[in-house]
Amino acid sequence: LVIQAVVDIVEILVKQGVKHAVLCPGSRSAAITLAFARNPAVACISIVDERSAGFVALGIALKTHSPVAIVCTSGSAVYNLAPAVAEAYFQEIPLIILSGDRPLEWIHQNDGQTIYQNGIFGKHVKESFQILADTTHPDQLWYSHRIGNEAYWLSVKKPIGPVHLNIHIREPFYPSKNETYLPSNYIRIIQKTSAINLLCTDEKASLVNELKKHQKILIAIGQSKKSNKPNNHSKIFNSKNGIIVLADSISNTENSTKYHDHYLNPKNVDFCPDLLITIGESFISKSFKKYLLVNKPKAHWHFNEGSVIKDTFQTITKVIDTEVASTLELIIENCTSQNEYSDIWQRAEQDIAIKMSNFFKANLVKADLCFYYLLLQNLPLNCNIHLANSMAIRYANILGFRPIASQEVFANRGTSGIDGCLSTAVGVAMANSDTLNVVFIGDLAFQYDKNALWNKNLPSNLRIVIMNNSGGGIFRLIDGPRSQPELEEFFETQQKTTAKNTVIDSGIDYYSVESINNFESLLQGFFAEKGKSKCLEIFTDPIENQVIFEKFKADLSC
Numbered sequence: 001l002v003i004q005a006v007v008d009i010v011e012i013l014v015k016q017g018v019k020h021a022v023l024c025p026g027s028r029s030a031a032i033t034l035a036f037a038r039n040p041a042v043a044c045i046s047i048v049d050e051r052s053a054g055f056v057a058l059g060i061a062l063k064t065h066s067p068v069a070i071v072c073t074s075g076s077a078v079y080n081l082a083p084a085v086a087e088a089y090f091q092e093i094p095l096i097i098l099s100g101d102r103p104l105e106w107i108h109q110n111d112g113q114t115i116y117q118n119g120i121f122g123k124h125v126k127e128s129f130q131i132l133a134d135t136t137h138p139d140q141l142w143y144s145h146r147i148g149n150e151a152y153w154l155s156v157k158k159p160i161g162p163v164h165l166n167i168h169i170r171e172p173f174y175p176s177k178n179e180t181y182l183p184s185n186y187i188r189i190i191q192k193t194s195a196i197n198l199l200c201t202d203e204k205a206s207l208v209n210e211l212k213k214h215q216k217i218l219i220a221i222g223q224s225k226k227s228n229k230p231n232n233h234s235k236i237f238n239s240k241n242g243i244i245v246l247a248d249s250i251s252n253t254e255n256s257t258k259y260h261d262h263y264l265n266p267k268n269v270d271f272c273p274d275l276l277i278t279i280g281e282s283f284i285s286k287s288f289k290k291y292l293l294v295n296k297p298k299a300h301w302h303f304n305e306g307s308v309i310k311d312t313f314q315t316i317t318k319v320i321d322t323e324v325a326s327t328l329e330l331i332i333e334n335c336t337s338q339n340e341y342s343d344i345w346q347r348a349e350q351d352i353a354i355k356m357s358n359f360f361k362a363n364l365v366k367a368d369l370c371f372y373y374l375l376l377q378n379l380p381l382n383c384n385i386h387l388a389n390s391m392a393i394r395y396a397n398i399l400g401f402r403p404i405a406s407q408e409v410f411a412n413r414g415t416s417g418i419d420g421c422l423s424t425a426v427g428v429a430m431a432n433s434d435t436l437n438v439v440f441i442g443d444l445a446f447q448y449d450k451n452a453l454w455n456k457n458l459p460s461n462l463r464i465v466i467m468n469n470s471g472g473g474i475f476r477l478i479d480g481p482r483s484q485p486e487l488e489e490f491f492e493t494q495q496k497t498t499a500k501n502t503v504i505d506s507g508i509d510y511y512s513v514e515s516i517n518n519f520e521s522l523l524q525g526f527f528a529e530k531g532k533s534k535c536l537e538i539f540t541d542p543i544e545n546q547v548i549f550e551k552f553k554a555d556l557s558c
């Protein structure tokens with residue numbers, strides 16, 4: 001078989017643990033596609049638009065916590081995977097990209113659909129392997145087998161991330177009539193031991209020793225996946241020693257602060273910890289960042305398995321490169337009582353909770369903020385929630401939305417793009433057919449990624465809520481763009497597009513809403529489990545949104 005190396009690599013990936021492959025059509029990659037399609041142990045999904053395909057694969061990997069393969073052909077097809085690859089790199093999601101390429105000597109020879117593909121993703125993949133699907137010498141097959149194993153292991157090794165296999169394939173691309181597509185019977189599945197990275201006794205003693213020097217301790221959790229250990233520990237935090245846990249909507253953490261966005265005023269030093277301990281990836285809360293830029297903790301320990309120092313607050317004094325759960329347990333057990341410090345936080349939390357409830361009693365008007373308030377209060381108990389970038393994720397955070405144990409929150413905060421939010425949610429929904437998948441998304445982010453719905457296997461468990469405020473509402477709400485005369489034309493980019501035809505075209509039920517009266521009763525039906533996927537498009541006015549948002553901030557400010 002001419003393309004034996006390709007069939008073997010696919011078999012190795014599948015044997016190692018790849019269960020899903022997203023296949024984008026093309027001839028140069030035909031052998032890779034057929035190797036997956038004819039492998040009964042892998043679920044194959046066909047998606048034409050590579051940009052969307054990349055994000056669907058990312059969504060599947062997010063939900064399954066295991067590497068997803070993506071296959072694409074040569075040329076610009078590969079570049080279209082770049083946004084999802086970059087997101088996977090920074091959000092630490094395992095993807096294995098297999099791109100078909102021309103033989104090396106044919107690149108830049110006016111031979112169609114050819115670009116420079118080796119290393120195309122730059123620093124946004126953990127490794128880029130070049131494979132010649134040529135097996136005239138047995139060492140070439142040995143190399144392909146080795147790289148197949150290595151690619152898999154690399155994608156799941158912490159920090160987890162995407163890996164690229166660029167495969168140079170010569171014609172003929174398709175098997176002849178009687179050719180079978182079987183892996184060599186001597187392929188090797190190379191196993192790898194997995195160990196947990198634990199602290200040695202000396203390091204533990206030194207942590208405990210240092211811990212004793214600090215009176216006020218704050219644990220802050222950035223974006224985290226559901227299965228991450230901190231979630232299991234969040235209950236301990238509150239019961240033991242009164243430790244305060246600060247977390248955002250995307251931290252998937254229970255028993256944390258909810259309203260710090262409103263009360264963390266840099267002028268109030270009371271909240272400043274002596275020791276800050278951070279876990280997870282990025283934080284949404286601007287207030288938290290601004291607060292720490294002014295009020296620096298004496299020490300800042302950051303849990304991070306990997307060599308890059310992610311010094312978000314410019315305060316890190318120690319990187320704890322170890323498994324989180326057991327070290328956290330050690331920290332919690334050895335903390336002095338935090339009751340006085342935690343009282344300050346708890347009073348502030350209660351104060352905002354009351355102010356917020358009063359605000360909505362008096363101001364439930366037709367505006368993004370109020371619709372989000374009701375949407376978040378009426379979410380199904382069991383669901384996945386995708387918060388699209390721009391105001392959907394910000395509103396969730398400032399409204400103090402925190403998922404309960406049976407809910408899981410997803411967001412593309414690796415690069416914060418608006419280009420693949422819906423596709424990512426579709427991927428999560430495909431990987432989790434028993435659960436409802438609710439997506440909160442702005443009109444621009446929806447239109448940008450509407451090819452997410454161009455998928456003939458669209459799942460029936462999607463509930464898409466589009467907040468249509470005729471453009472990028474965020475630019476009207478943040479300092480800077482809102483005061484420029486070019487706001488409407490070049491930042492907000494006002495437009496009258498609606499999602500109706502796109503949604504109907506894709507076979508999803510479409511509902512639109514123009515009033516907040518009876519909105520909650522409408523949501524009961526919308527979130528009902530039965531039936532097919534549904535989309536709700538809510539129309540609001542940008543100026544009204546701005547007015548109510550400013551009033552909300554003023555009423556809640558501390």
Ligand SMILES: Cc1ncc(C[n+]2csc(CCOP(=O)(O)OP(=O)(O)O)c2C)c(N)n1
Nearest residue numbers: 390391417418442443444445471472473474
């Ligand atoms: C790929 C990409 N391009 C541009 C941006 C910059 N950007 C951030 S938010 C936004 C507007 C989003 O508008 P919409 O989805 O309608 O949400 P809204 O702000 O109205 O809530 C833009 C263009 C981005 N984040 N990602």
Ligand SMILES: [Mg+2]
Nearest residue numbers: 442443471473
């Ligand atoms: Mg908008």
